[in-house]
Amino acid sequence: MKKHNFSAGPSILPQEVLLKASEAVLNFNNDNLSLLEISHRSKPFVDVMEHARALVLELLNLEGKGYKVLFLQGGASTQFLMVALNLLEKRAGYLNTGSWSDKAIKEAKIYDDIYEVASSKNANYNYIPKGYDIPTDYDYFHCTSNNTIFGTQMKSFPKCSIPLVCDMSSDIFSRQLDFTKFDLIYAGAQKNLGPAGTTLVVVKEDILGKVSRKIPSMMDYKVQISKSSMFNTPPVFAVYVSMLTLQWLKDLGGIEAIEKVNDIKARLIYSEIDLNPLFKGYASKADRSLMNATFNLINDDLKETFDTMCREGGISGLNGHRSVGGYRASMYNALPLESVQVLVEIMSELETKA
Numbered sequence: 001m002k003k004h005n006f007s008a009g010p011s012i013l014p015q016e017v018l019l020k021a022s023e024a025v026l027n028f029n030n031d032n033l034s035l036l037e038i039s040h041r042s043k044p045f046v047d048v049m050e051h052a053r054a055l056v057l058e059l060l061n062l063e064g065k066g067y068k069v070l071f072l073q074g075g076a077s078t079q080f081l082m083v084a085l086n087l088l089e090k091r092a093g094y095l096n097t098g099s100w101s102d103k104a105i106k107e108a109k110i111y112d113d114i115y116e117v118a119s120s121k122n123a124n125y126n127y128i129p130k131g132y133d134i135p136t137d138y139d140y141f142h143c144t145s146n147n148t149i150f151g152t153q154m155k156s157f158p159k160c161s162i163p164l165v166c167d168m169s170s171d172i173f174s175r176q177l178d179f180t181k182f183d184l185i186y187a188g189a190q191k192n193l194g195p196a197g198t199t200l201v202v203v204k205e206d207i208l209g210k211v212s213r214k215i216p217s218m219m220d221y222k223v224q225i226s227k228s229s230m231f232n233t234p235p236v237f238a239v240y241v242s243m244l245t246l247q248w249l250k251d252l253g254g255i256e257a258i259e260k261v262n263d264i265k266a267r268l269i270y271s272e273i274d275l276n277p278l279f280k281g282y283a284s285k286a287d288r289s290l291m292n293a294t295f296n297l298i299n300d301d302l303k304e305t306f307d308t309m310c311r312e313g314g315i316s317g318l319n320g321h322r323s324v325g326g327y328r329a330s331m332y333n334a335l336p337l338e339s340v341q342v343l344v345e346i347m348s349e350l351e352t353k354a
């Protein structure tokens, strides 16, 4: 039986997506060729790329609103510098809510001055700063919607008169938002969208072309847009599996439908964390992530028992990130409610044993 996969990334994919993906590796489109051995310029693959792009705009409700969709390589980490290269002329504002924001700031600083509008670094990022001002004369404001490592999530986004850039790697397609508020969204696929190897970028075209520096072709959003993400050979398998996952989500009822399940899963785990005296949550309650629940055992002597019970219950990928310790239950779209129920049962069983 398949394990209950709480891995933070790469992470769980829908079983039917894995099945279709494995079929395509052997025989794609009934053409008696593998998806992995055909030209990316062949019609069957161009159709995949176009369908994936269309699904992104449809699911985010961004059709006909001036946005372009790219499937790039280099992970979200490459977007840290690509954003700066393409948008940073004089100064940008960054909200520092975790290790990934911190890395984004570090990369952008290579190119120009960065202003940290607020930071929760002193509290080891266990909350989301609020009530900060964003200067109106900056090139853009950058934030991270969900902090995968620390388990915090932005519940609202600041009013922003300058372009709003957001790293949504670990919660894109998990909840309904007014995505038109954002001018550039990026997300590594391996959390909530597909396998490792591609990064989704959704960008409002009219914010581009405003910096004076020369941008290397591979790093230039305008070049990538003009070549439909095929300036060079795209990661065909990762794009295909992402397309299958997007189609799976659409067939399920889209973001509106999955958000309901995600809410139920999160409520279930957090109520166990709060009611069970053996555990305590890491993130500040108001900022808790619906995707990554971080928690610790109050008494570390129970660790071995709990870990064994989890292992025997088929739970996988529950270890916290080394910078937080404890446990992290990542509950991305593809994780069934049943997996959270199994975990919660084990947590409450530990209480009766202890």
Ligand SMILES: *Cc1c(COP(=O)(O)O)cnc(C)c1O
Pocket: 009, 074, 075, 076, 077, 078, 100, 144, 146, 147, 148, 167, 168, 169, 170, 188, 189, 191
């Ligand atoms: C995982 C993650 C990244 C890094 O993604 P890579 O694709 O490995 O570069 C960046 N930001 C967030 C929020 C993440 O969760």
